[in-house]
Amino acid sequence: MKRFFRLIGYVVPYALQSFFGVILLAIVGLLDPLRIALVGPILNTVLNPSAKGDKVPLLPNLPAGWHFDLNQFVPAQMHGDNAWAVVAFALIAMTVLKGICDYSGTYLVNYAGFGMITDLRNHLYETIMRSSASFFHKHPTGTILSTLINDVERVQTAVSSVLSEFLQQIFTFIFTLALVISYGGRLSWALLIFVPVVITSARKIGGTVRVRTRTGQDRVAEIQNILHETITGNRIVKAFSTELWEILRFKKAARRLLRANLRSVRIQSISSPLMDVIASVAIALLIWIGRNEILAGRMTVGGFIAFLILLFKLYDPVRKFAFFYNSFQQAMGASVSIFNYLDIEPDVQEISRAKTLGDFRDRIAFEHVGFAYSNEDGEQQVLHDVNLEVRRGELLALVGPSGAGKSTLVNLVPRFYDVSSGRIAIDGADLRDLTLASLRQHIAQVTQETILFNDTVRNNIAYGQPDIPKAEVEQAARHALAHDFIMRMPQGYDTVIGEKGFRLSGGERQRIAIARAILKNAPILILDEATSALDTESESLVQAALSNLMQGRTVVVIAHRLSTVRRATRTVILESGRITGIGTHEELLQTSPTYQRLYELQFLGTGMDGAIPDPIVTMEAGL
Numbered sequence: 253m254k255r256f257f258r259l260i261g262y263v264v265p266y267a268l269q270s271f272f273g274v275i276l277l278a279i280v281g282l283l284d285p286l287r288i289a290l291v292g293p294i295l296n297t298v299l300n301p302s303a304k305g306d307k308v309p310l311l312p313n314l315p316a317g318w319h320f321d322l323n324q325f326v327p328a329q330m331h332g333d334n335a336w337a338v339v340a341f342a343l344i345a346m347t348v349l350k351g352i353c354d355y356s357g358t359y360l361v362n363y364a365g366f367g368m369i370t371d372l373r374n375h376l377y378e379t380i381m382r383s384s385a386s387f388f389h390k391h392p393t394g395t396i397l398s399t400l401i402n403d404v405e406r407v408q409t410a411v412s413s414v415l416s417e418f419l420q421q422i423f424t425f426i427f428t429l430a431l432v433i434s435y436g437g438r439l440s441w442a443l444l445i446f447v448p449v450v451i452t453s454a455r456k457i458g459g460t461v462r463v464r465t466r467t468g469q470d471r472v473a474e475i476q477n478i479l480h481e482t483i484t485g486n487r488i489v490k491a492f493s494t495e496l497w498e499i500l501r502f503k504k505a506a507r508r509l510l511r512a513n514l515r516s517v518r519i520q521s522i523s524s525p526l527m528d529v530i531a532s533v534a535i536a537l538l539i540w541i542g543r544n545e546i547l548a549g550r551m552t553v554g555g556f557i558a559f560l561i562l563l564f565k566l567y568d569p570v571r572k573f574a575f576f577y578n579s580f581q582q583a584m585g586a587s588v589s590i591f592n593y594l595d596i597e598p599d600v601q602e603i604s605r606a607k608t609l610g611d612f613r614d615r616i617a618f619e620h621v622g623f624a625y626s627n628e629d630g631e632q633q634v635l636h637d638v639n640l641e642v643r644r645g646e647l648l649a650l651v652g653p654s655g656a657g658k659s660t661l662v663n664l665v666p667r668f669y670d671v672s673s674g675r676i677a678i679d680g681a682d683l684r685d686l687t688l689a690s691l692r693q694h695i696a697q698v699t700q701e702t703i704l705f706n707d708t709v710r711n712n713i714a715y716g717q718p719d720i721p722k723a724e725v726e727q728a729a730r731h732a733l734a735h736d737f738i739m740r741m742p743q744g745y746d747t748v749i750g751e752k753g754f755r756l757s758g759g760e761r762q763r764i765a766i767a768r769a770i771l772k773n774a775p776i777l778i779l780d781e782a783t784s785a786l787d788t789e790s791e792s793l794v795q796a797a798l799s800n801l802m803q804g805r806t807v808v809v810i811a812h813r814l815s816t817v818r819r820a821t822r823t824v825i826l827e828s829g830r831i832t833g834i835g836t837h838e839e840l841l842q843t844s845p846t847y848q849r850l851y852e853l854q855f856l857g858t859g860m861d862g863a864i865p866d867p868i869v870t871m872e873a874g875l
């Protein structure tokens with residue numbers, strides 16, 4: 253119920269449209285059975301040769317004073333001994349009015365429904381975009397996409413087309429019921445026996461469907477995860493020749509989805525035949541009673557026929573209620589994961605009066621920094637009491653065995669994660685007291701993975717800075733040694749690259765990413781050296797571009813190359829989350845046995861000796 257009210261909260265901005273939409277659909281609901289009720293006067297007055305006069309009574313069995321004739325609603329010129337004209341006018345006028353109200357009411361309700369869904373989807377996307385890095389580690393991409401697409405779609409169906417149909421049907425139901433009672437008199441009370449039966453069966457079916465839908469949605473998410481992994485990681489699948497294995501995995505997941513869908517269909521489709529049987533038994537019974545009523549003169553034939561048709565009409569919305577109920581339950585089921593995402597508090601938040609970071613002047617200080625990742629199995633302590641200063645203009649290399657916590661340490665600087673204990677300060681200001689935007693503006697990060705968007709070269713370089721002049725983009729590309737190959741591309745800077753665009757070599761991708769970092773012009777640069785090598789020519793171009801990028805910046809680099817640690821002002825050794833040595837290459841060779849071992853294993857072992865002058869780093873620029 254809480255979720256229902258939360259959804260209703262999204263309708264508030266569209267209250268006016270919803271209000272008028274509901275009123276118009278209420279009119280439709282009234283006109284619909286009234287039109288059918290015309291069968292009574294048609295049989296009793298228009299088609300009855302013995303009927304005289306121009307009075308066409310519409311609703312029998314109403315208390316005295318409530319009686320009204322159709323003539324009252326028809327222009328006076330049509331009166332006279334002309335019941336046909338009165339009924340024909342009423343029929344056409346009602347139909348036209350119903351059509352207009354139906355059209356505008358459906359439009360207004362859908363307007364509100366689609367409007368609220370657009371807001372909900374935007375809100376969800378905004379929340380996901382603003383989530384911390386840990387959110388994306390905890391939730392697989394396919395599951396997030398499934399919620400954003402499939403779950404939102406289910407809610408959308410329920411609050412747009414199904415809702416307007418539901419409103420129309422509920423009003424039709426109410427007014428038809430009133431007319432059935434008016435025509436049926438004593439007879440109509442027989443109906444009430446069936447109401448609880450219908451409601452109970454609909455509720456029972458709906459409740460099961462909610463659970464089933466959740467399972468169905470989970471199965472869709474499972475398929476989306478497999479799709480995402482195997483399509484983005486297609487090269488790995490090919491390299492390991494695991495196509496068949498992946499196809500079988502996909503088929504198994506598809507079969508689970510099929511089973512979930514069929515279970516849900518079985519439950520849903522039982523409701524219609526069940527109610528059909530109930531209704532036909534009721535009608536058969538009523539014909540028998542009706543015959544006696546007509547014979548006893550308590551009912552007219554026209555009245556009874558109108559009553560029967562209205563009864564059929566009443567049965568229509570009742571039958572649809574199970575479908576509406578199912579659809580709303582499905583939407584409620586789908587809204588669980590939407591609201592789960594909306595309720596996640598980002599781990600990294602800005603304090604209310606955060607300060608803007610001014611120019612970076614002096615140093616970044618890690619003071620007794622401890623960090624633990626939290627996951628389902630509990631906490632995993634990765635960094636322990638790290639004390640470190642990175643001075644302005646310094647090139648600080650970070651080395652250590654795999655899993656030592658190097659990436660974790662550098663990810664704390666742009667606040668992808670917050671420290672668990674201690675603090676990190678820039679020029680004396682705790683990172684948590686600064687605005688995230690101003691902090692991240694000061695940092696360009698370059699990771700092993702190069703991410704390019706499906707956009708033009710220019711927009712990829714100017715990512716996050718759409719208004720920057722073309723000349724500056726080209727200047728950055730020149731410094732990144734990317735201008736020449738960009739100019740050789742079919743549309744130069746307007747060539748679309750990225751997932752679906754023009755194919756680039758590894759080195760070219762890296763240089764585009766370096767250009768992006770150069771254009772960002774952040775004073776602090778975080779690099780993560782790639783362990784895989786490029787060919788010699790590409791390598792030297794990338795390293796020259798990198799040298800340009802590093803110029804005049806404070807650089808923290810996770811080093812895998814000897815040349816990098818040689819160039820570094822200082823090198824930090826990180827082992828199992830603790831700093832076990834700081835110094836220059838020569839100092840550490842003398843003092844640190846770990847460094848000596850790393851030197852032999854990692855640096856000499858890669859075949860990268862001092863003869864290779866500069867680091868090779870794959871790039872992902874920008875924050």
Ligand SMILES: Nc1ncnc2c1ncn2[C@@H]1O[C@H](COP(=O)(O)OP(=O)(O)OP(=O)(O)O)[C@@H](O)[C@H]1O
Binds near residue numbers: 625
């Ligand atoms: N998002 C995460 N959630 C939970 N644990 C993580 C996460 N990222 C890393 N870890 C764990 O933290 C430890 C340190 O990882 P980290 O990536 O910082 O090491 P690293 O020194 O950079 O290693 P490498 O050189 O191999 O990249 C590892 O044990 C890793 O399993």
